[in-house]
Amino acid sequence: MAYSCDCEELQHRIVDIPSQKFDASQCPASVPCIYKVPKSLFTVKRDAYTPLLISIGPLHHGRKQLKPMQDLKHQYRDSFRSRLVPLQKEHLLEDYEAILKSEEKTIRSCYQQLPELKESFVDIILLDSVFIMELFLREHENNCRCKNHINKEDYITTRPCLSKSIQRDLLLLENQIPMYVLEKLYKLVHFKNPTNFLDLARSYFGYWYPRSEPTEDFNNLPQILHFTDLIRCSYIPEPKHLSYSNHNNQNTNNNNNKKKKHQDCCFIRTASKLNAAGVSFEKVQHRRLLDIRFETRPFYGWLLCFGCLPFPCAKYFKARIQFPELRVDHRTECVLRNLIAFEQCHYPEEPYICNYVSLVDSLIHTKDDAELLVEKEAIVHELGSDKEVATLVNSLCRHVVTNKTCYHKLMGELNEHYNSNWKWTMGTLRRVYFRxxxxxxxxxxxxxxxxxxxxxxxxxxxxxxxxxx
The missing domain is CATH 1.20.5 (Single alpha-helices involved in coiled-coils or other helix-helix interfaces)
Structure with missing residues (x-):
């Protein structure tokens, strides 16, 4: 009986990927932004897309195993209401409910597919919105060591393991509420610190992008659709560092055939082979996760054997892949899979996360490749072994379809370096005699x-x- 229910659930996971590119300047509900995970991805690892503790929004509402946290939401709603008493805004939740009713059609259109609900759609959105707001405020106050409104017996914030699991559930693609709905509630209350809801969300999900520029203003991000989109936008660097090229324009001139071949590379060698060819891996700070660069000097790069000299100028003799640190723990696979699923549905023309995962997958084929990146601190993990890192990375790209890559220039430069006999010789000389x-x-x-x-x-x-x- 359980098997038939699972089959019935899988049948409802076939999604039609929209062909029209999303325009952030349009109305938030001009196209859906919260999707059912495509069946091809869902069947690979179902647990990665399913909430463990809490449901947010209508797609997983009513599941029996999530009922304990559903009861806790009501306690958080009462706590949030108590915050409004000193502000003399006791009736704000009723006003917010009226706003939700007036925009119910718009909010519904943010979901690609809605199940049959036993409860009111507005009541679900209202309760979940208030829960998220109260949870974020408690975490923010706890981080600021503020004692106001903090309950030492709080069921979530005082239990790190539980808190991390809920944070993981809030990043699932199917477990989302449109961001603008939460921002409206925050603006109604007029909390003074922080002054912006995105700052509150960034504080709560800060673990996922700790290496960004210290002075970076996340309020300048493009229109954020929901929490999954927030993490994606926080990973993508500026267009000048990462962009897609129009290959069709390169076909107009035969002189550009070599350049096109250089840019259209769709694969690279593994980390071990690149290292054998003299390529060094270097962890860099204060860059977004996807900002991977290959740096080599036109003249000095031909003398790779001198890169080990203990002088500051020795870096000019290196061919370096500058790699922002990737943290890997038991939640990383889940978050990356949901980011990939979101891109496959909403950003098929800008699959930045898919390209990143594909690039890392090309670098890591075996335990030795993973061990090299871990040794250089490009990857920091909490798994049992480096082999588990390789297994995790190699499984992420299954059934992921992309027709372009934003790393075309990087791949072309690495392949050009790898195919150079002189640089191979210098790499061997450095590995044997100048290690x-x-x-x-x-x-x-x-x-x-x-x-x-x-x-x-x-x-x-x-x-x-x-x-x-």
Whole structure:
């Protein structure tokens, strides 16, 4: 019986990916932004798209295993109402409910598919919106060490494991409320600190982008649709660092065929092979996750063997992949899968996350590849072994379809480097004789002894005729 229910659930997960590109300047409900996960992705790992503790919005509402947290939502609603008493806004929730009723049609249109609901749609959105607001405020106050409105017996904030699991559930694609609905509630109350709801959301989900620029203004992000979209936008750097090129324009001139071939590369070698060719991996701070760059100097890059010298200028002799740190724990796979599913449905022409995962998948094929990136701190994980990291990465791209990549330039440069015989020779020389400072110094000593021996041999040969006469 359970099997038939599962089959029936899977049959409702076939989605029609919209062909029209989303325009952020349009009305929030001009196209759906909250989707059922495509069946092809859902069947790969169902648990990654299913809430464990709490349902948000109508798509998972009413599930029996989530009922305990449903009861807790009512307690959070009462706590939120108590916040309004000092502000003399006791009737604000009733006003907010009236706004939701007036915009019910617009909110419904944000969902690609709605199930049959036993409760009022407005009541579901109202309760979940208030719960999220109260949860975010409690976490913010706890981070600021503010004692006001904090209950030391709070069921969520005092239990880190539970708090992390709920944070994971709030990032699921099917477990979303439109962002503008939450922003309206926040504006009605006029909380002074923080002054913007995005700041509150960023504080709550801060774990997922801790390496961004310290002075970066997240309020300048494009229109955010929901929490899944917030994380995606926070990972994408500026267009000048990451962009798609129009390959059709390159076909107009035969002189650009070489350039087109250079940019249309769709794969790269593994991290171990690139490292054998003299490519170094370097962790960088204060960059967004997707901002991966390949840096090499036009002249110095041909002398890779000197990159190990203990001088600041030695970095100019390196061919470096600058890699923002990727944190991997038991929630990372879930979040990445939901970001991928969201892009497959909503951003088919701008699959930045899909391209990133595909790039990392190309770099990591075996345990040795993962071990190299972990050693360079490009990947920091809490899993049992480096092999588990490789297995996780290699499973993310199953049934993911993309027809372009934003890393075309990076891939072309890496392939050009890898296919250079001279740079391969320099890479081998560096790996064998210039791996570290001690081996480098012994190599120089050996070269000096060899030159000195040749010089002495030349002196002996030069003086030999004089001795004979």
């Amino acid at each position: 570290d400072l001690w081996r480098c110094s012994s190599t120089f000593v050996g070269i000096a002894v060899f030159i000195f021996a040749i010089f002495n041999f030349y002196r002996v040969i030069r003086g030999f005729p004089l001795l004979v006469t």
